Amino acid sequence: MLRNRERCFRLVLKATWFGALPMSIEEKQMEQAATQPKATDIAPAKGKLGVMMPGMGAVATTMIAGVEAVRRGMAKPVGSMAEMGTIRLGKRTEDHSPLIKDFVPLAKLDDLVFTGWDIFGGNLFDAAKTASVLDRDQLEEMRPFLEGIEPMPAAFDQRYVKRLDPKKIKTGKNKCDLANQIRNDIAEFKSKTDRQVMIWTGSTEIFLKEKAVHQTLAAFEKGLVEDDEDIAPSMLYAWACLKEGVPFINGAPNLTCDIPALRELSKQAGAPIAGKDFKTGQTFMKTVLAPALKVRYLGLNGWYSTNILGNRDGEVLDDPDNFKTKEESKLGVLEYILQPDKHPDLYGDIFHKVRINYYPPRGDNKEGWDNIDIFGWMGYPMQLKVDFLCRDSILAAPLALDLCLFMDLAARTPSLKHLGIQEWLSFYFKAPDAAPGIHPEHDLFIQSMKLKNTLRHVMGEDLITHLGLEYYSE
């Protein structure tokens, strides 16, 4: 409270300095109090949070099984900022860094309930076995729980995911009919839960560009009735979800809700959106290393990234049209971080290549290699090599969990709910959605600062600027 009053006083001084109409301190305090979010504005996380997942493959089953393992005390939520992270409040001298989950009102893991859709029959125990991410013994312990979740038939069209043969899908007279069937599924789930979020953990679809049908909600809804081929299945889920006033997260690189029509719907419905493409392995490392080179003004000639991956995602991405969607998502990162237009001598002529090779023997255990050709003082060349032997879904699961928890928070927070894109969650994405005309932030550490400052902001706490001069004045 004292900190807020100090800040208020500083604002008044600033307004006067720049020649704004002088206001009394009381008036300014009243204005400030009216606009500064307060912790009490946020609706409490009461009751069950329903998590809906279109696409119940490796990421979805690993996340759900992991949440259940944590609930049973069999595992810790490693990799989850929402569950394990801390946040500093106030000055460093105050030594006050509570757990994030104790600072902001997040849903409890015990209150999560799961459902979803997929094109394959069977239950989540079968799906988790197929995904082969988790140990059989561990899965056996959770067998009854996982067998109790059975994906609903999907809205699917093989033209958008060519390598998969569907077994259990919805049929309807057009895309509008299919989307309305999804709305019915959501309405049914709403009757069993108190709040809901949807997270697309389905396959990567073929590359789509923004077209006329995506420009307005009216054009999009007309396109649904007319079966417009630029409306992909993931867009049907997103539209249905937002129409139901439920937040939507896009874990794949698909265009999905990154179009004006669905941004409009998101704001209108007060249902936040965030995407796209979980930032897990190679891009996670890239957004750590590239900012490091940039802050030291070391030059870059080339960055060659290649992966081997043997899971179903790898199989889907083996098709060139589907890979193109992933490639676009992975390629943007360096351009945004290094800003070649501002630093032509250092980054004006970079060769950047990204490959993903489907290699079944490795399953979900991806190996990503990076060869980075850099140069330093007087142009002398150097090299960096990264060999990341990671587990794709083990890295993705905590990100998916955090996104569900934070998007549910956004939907309960008046100052975030109607913003549409939740750019503060760009930390979790390879190709973060951002407002038109604003380039997304890719640097992992700026993204993490942005996320934590947003939490401080919505809770009415002072932001941390890392200035720190006050420690050195008397």
Ligand SMILES: NC(=O)c1ccc[n+]([C@@H]2O[C@H](COP(=O)([O-])OP(=O)(O)OC[C@H]3O[C@@H](n4cnc5c(N)ncnc54)[C@H](O)[C@@H]3O)[C@@H](O)[C@H]2O)c1
């Ligand atoms: N695993 C990672 O580290 C990671 C990282 C970044 C992004 N992703 C993305 O997350 C998504 C999921 O990855 P995964 O490894 O779980 O893949 P997966 O192939 O194991 O699971 C995806 C599931 O989606 C289903 N599906 C496809 N189209 C559907 C539709 N229209 N409706 C309902 N279900 C549908 C498939 O049948 C499949 O079971 C992919 O798009 C992937 O590119 C994954």
